[in-house]
Amino acid sequence: MDPRIVDRLRCPVCAEPLAEATAGTARALRCPRRHSFDLARQGYVDLLAGRAPHSGDTAEMVAARADFLAAGHYDVVSAALADAATDALHAAEAAGRPPGPATAAGEAAYPLVVDAGAGTGRHLAAVLAALPHAMGLALDVSKPALRRAAKAHPRAAAALADTWRRLPLADASVAVLLDVFAPRNGAEFRRVLRPDGALLVVTPAADHLAELVGALGLLRVDPDKADRVAGSLADHFAEVSATVLRARLELTGPEVSTLVGMGPSAWHTDPAALAARIAALPEPVPVTLAVRLGVHRPR
Numbered sequence: 276m277d278p279r280i281v282d283r284l285r286c287p288v289c290a291e292p293l294a295e296a297t298a299g300t301a302r303a304l305r306c307p308r309r310h311s312f313d314l315a316r317q318g319y320v321d322l323l324a325g326r327a328p329h330s331g332d333t334a335e336m337v338a339a340r341a342d343f344l345a346a347g348h349y350d351v352v353s354a355a356l357a358d359a360a361t362d363a364l365h366a367a368e369a370a371g372r373p374p375g376p377a378t379a380a381g382e383a384a385y386p387l388v389v390d391a392g393a394g395t396g397r398h399l400a401a402v403l404a405a406l407p408h409a410m411g412l413a414l415d416v417s418k419p420a421l422r423r424a425a426k427a428h429p430r431a432a433a434a435l436a437d438t439w440r441r442l443p444l445a446d447a448s449v450a451v452l453l454d455v456f457a458p459r460n461g462a463e464f465r466r467v468l469r470p471d472g473a474l475l476v477v478t479p480a481a482d483h484l485a486e487l488v489g490a491l492g493l494l495r496v497d498p499d500k501a502d503r504v505a506g507s508l509a510d511h512f513a514e515v516s517a518t519v520l521r522a523r524l525e526l527t528g529p530e531v532s533t534l535v536g537m538g539p540s541a542w543h544t545d546p547a548a549l550a551a552r553i554a555a556l557p558e559p560v561p562v563t564l565a566v567r568l569g570v571h572r573p574r
C-alpha cells in the first residue's frame with residue numbers, strides 16, 4: 276500500500292501508527308505493539324479489529340451498482356463532488372496551512388480524500404482525477420465493494436472499516452471527506468478532518484426516483500431527510516452550502532432493476548413482486564435523479 280496513505284492510517288486497536296511488514300508472501304500493516312492487519316490479495320487492508328456489525332452491500336448489490344454507475348447515470352454526482360472538493364482544497368490552500376499535526380510535510384504535499392461507505396469507489400476516482408496531488412482512501416464494510424474500490428484509481432487505497440466505530444485514521448489527517456448515500460458519524464468525521472477540511476455529504480432529495488417509488492412501491496425518502504442529516508452532524512459541523520442536483524434518466528427495464536438493487540429497497544422488497552412490476556413498465560422508463568450535496572465545515 277502506498278506509504279503516503281499508510282502514513283495517515285492508525286491501528287484500530289491502540290491508535291498507534293502503522294507500517295507495512297512482510298512475512299513470507301503475506302503482507303500486513305503492523306503497529307509498534309504488534310497488532311497486525313492483513314493486506315488482502317485484492318488490494319485492501321482489513322482494519323476492522325473485530326467483527327463487522329454487518330457485512331454491508333452484497334456482491335450482487337455491488338455488481339449492480341458498478342454496472343449502473345459505469346453507464347454514467349450518476350456522473351452528474353461525481354462531477355459535482357469533484358468540483359466541490361476542488362473548491363474546498365483551493366480555499367484551504369488560499370487560507371494557508373492550519374496549525375497542529377496536520378501540517379506534517381506529507382499532508383501538505385498529498386492532501387488525503389477519504390470516502391466513507393465508498394462502495395465501488397467511482398465517486399472517489401472522479402474526485403482524485405480532478406485533484407492531481409491528492410491521495411484517496413475508500414472505507415467500507417463490504418468486501419466485494421472494497422475489491423473494486425482498491426482498483427478504482429491509481430492513487431486510491433481501500434480499507435475495511437466501520438463508520439460507526441473509531442476510524443483507523445490519524446487526527447486531522449483528511450482534507451476532504453466524502454459521504455455519498457452512506458452512514459455518517461459526526462464525531463469521528465470531525466476528529467479525522469483537518470480544521471480547514473470539508474465534509475461533502477450526498478443524500479437523496481424528496482423527489483429522488485419519484486416515478487419508481489410510486490410505480491414499484493419502493494421506500495420513500497423521508498421528507499425531513501436534509502434536516503435530520505444536518506441535525507446529526509450539527510454538534511461537529513456547520514453546513515456552509517447546499518446544492519440540489521437534478522437529471523432526467525431514461526432507463527431500460529434491466530437498468531431499473533439495477534437501480535432498485537443499489538438502494539435501500541433492495542433489503543426490504545420481495546424480489547419476485549418487484550421483478551413483475553418492473554416488467555410491466557413501458558420502456559424507456561423516465562426517472563428523476565434528485566440529490567442534495569451539502570458542504571460541511573468543521574466547527
Ligand SMILES: C[S@@+](CC[C@H](N)C(=O)[O-])C[C@H]1O[C@@H](n2cnc3c(N)ncnc32)[C@H](O)[C@@H]1O
Binds near residue numbers: 454
Ligand atoms: C448506498 S451504498 C453507496 C455507495 C457509494 N457511496 C456510492 O454512492 O456509489 C452504501 C455503502 O455504504 C456501505 N456501508 C453500510 N454501512 C456501513 C458502515 N457501518 N461502515 C462503512 N460502510 C458502510 C455499504 O457497504 C455500501 O457500500
Ligand SMILES: [Zn+2]
Binds near residue numbers: 308
Ligand atoms: Zn496497535
